[in-house]
Amino acid sequence: MARIVRFHQLGGPEVLRIEDVAIAPPARGEVQIRIKALGLNRAEALMRSGTYIERPALPSGLGLEAAGLVETIGEGVGDFAPGDAVSIVPPISMARWPAYAELATFPAELVVKHPPALAFKEAAAVWMQYLTAYGALIDIAQLGRGEFVVITAASSSVGLAAIQIANGIGAIPIAVTRTSAKAQALRDAGAAHVIASAEEDLQSRLEQVAGPDGVRVVLDPVGGPIFVPLTAAMAHGGILIEYGGLSPEPTPFPLFTVLSKSLILRGYRVHEIVQDPARLAAAKAFILDGLADGALKPIIARTFPFEEIVEAHRYLESNAQFGKIVVTV
Incomplete structure (x- = not known):
């Protein structure tokens, strides 16, 4: 069992619930991650309220960005090992691969070993x-x-x-x-x-x-x-x-x-970038180089604990932030 954030109806931040759910092991080509930090995005507020391009079946998970440690790897995954520090390229569907959780699973091609100097809260604010x-x-x-x-x-x-x-x-x-x-x-x-x-x-x-x-x-x-x-x-x-x-x-x-x-x-x-392997590879190289040489450095507006996900979403919708809102798990 692991704690995840779900919503059972569309609406404001108050519809978000933290629930204990049994998490399936990763399938072939997937990586399961022990989440340490989440990056919040406007798209998540839109999906929660029912105005995003993706309309989820309810109840639904949520979230596009996370960073943490590899917990388990699925069959056919050779580039990662348990304990690797990684961050997540936003998946095509956050209903299928939701990030708001203590334990979450993603396709291996969307998992990136981030620079060792990057803290988890910064790594969750990158992709x-x-x-x-x-x-x-x-x-x-x-x-x-x-x-x-x-x-x-x-x-x-x-x-x-x-x-x-x-x-x-x-x-x-x-x-x-x-x-x-x-x-x-x-x-x-x-x-x-x-x-x-x-x-x-x-x-x-x-x-x-x-x-x-x-x-x-x-x-x-x-x-x-x-x-x-x-x-x-x-x-x-x-x-x-x-x-x-x-x-x-x-x-x-x-x-x-x-x-x-x-x-x-x-x-x-x-x-467009995420679905094109060649364009995604070029983007990863550009961004990782920028992070390594200091040209790119995530700006964190505010950090909330996982238990305050509702308050974090309220702050997201306030437009008061300067930079990224991060939730630590």
């Missing part, structure tokens, strides 16, 4: 944020040295990861946040420029920063009305990569701006 940012900026947009990149929701874990990746390759990150409350923290985290979209004219400020040529690459998880000023400030042939839909307002399609500038508006999910 979702850095894979998402890498896939968008490096794999798809091919962001280059000296280029501006606009990063909205910049104080999120993915936003901060994107700032670090941009700086690591010599690009120039422009952080967009709603108010100026987190502006100094974003500068301290590496943002070359910070724009408070609720306090400043976003288009004018972007044009002021980037100049007449505009910005080629935009990374956005928000959608909604912000599409209009973002696209207006983009360069001819630019690409806006949309990886979320946080805005409760409709997202306009700026038709004539897109036509006149030949813009690419590109939907993106981290699963």
Whole structure:
């Protein structure tokens, strides 16, 4: 038996329950892990509330990121041994492979031996944020040295990861946040420029920063009305990569701006990288190198104990965090 987090109905954080459940041994090609820390993601709150792309059968587990020690390996797994310190690449289905547990099982190809210098709480905060940012900026947009990149929701874990990746390759990150409350923290985290979209004219400020040529690459998880000023400030042939839909307002399609500038508006999910072995291998190498040389370092907003998973989800939905929320097990 092991404690896991499940929900029996859709709803707010209060539907989460810690339950004792019998855990099956790992199947062929799987690795079972004694979890030490969990990384929380917005996707988990969406799934819990019934608004995620995955609709689980109830009761359902939850969770996309974890770090811990290998407990048992399934048949056919040769790269791991009990006691190895590992972290988890987000699975395609968190209902099938939920991470919120004392003991959890994952496909071996999604298990990574993380750098020894990385604490478990940091290791649990690596893969979702850095894979998402890498896939968008490096794999798809091919962001280059000296280029501006606009990063909205910049104080999120993915936003901060994107700032670090941009700086690591010599690009120039422009952080967009709603108010100026987190502006100094974003500068301290590496943002070359910070724009408070609720306090400043976003288009004018972007044009002021980037100049007449505009910005080629935009990374956005928000959608909604912000599409209009973002696209207006983009360069001819630019690409806006949309990886979320946080805005409760409709997202306009700026038709004539897109036509006149030949813009690419590109939907993106981290699963693109996870499901492609070659792209995932390249991403792992890039991220592990960045962690090893210090260019990439997870920023932890706050840590909660496993018993306070409901409170951790409430904090996740408060939007008060700067970086990743971690739960220790």
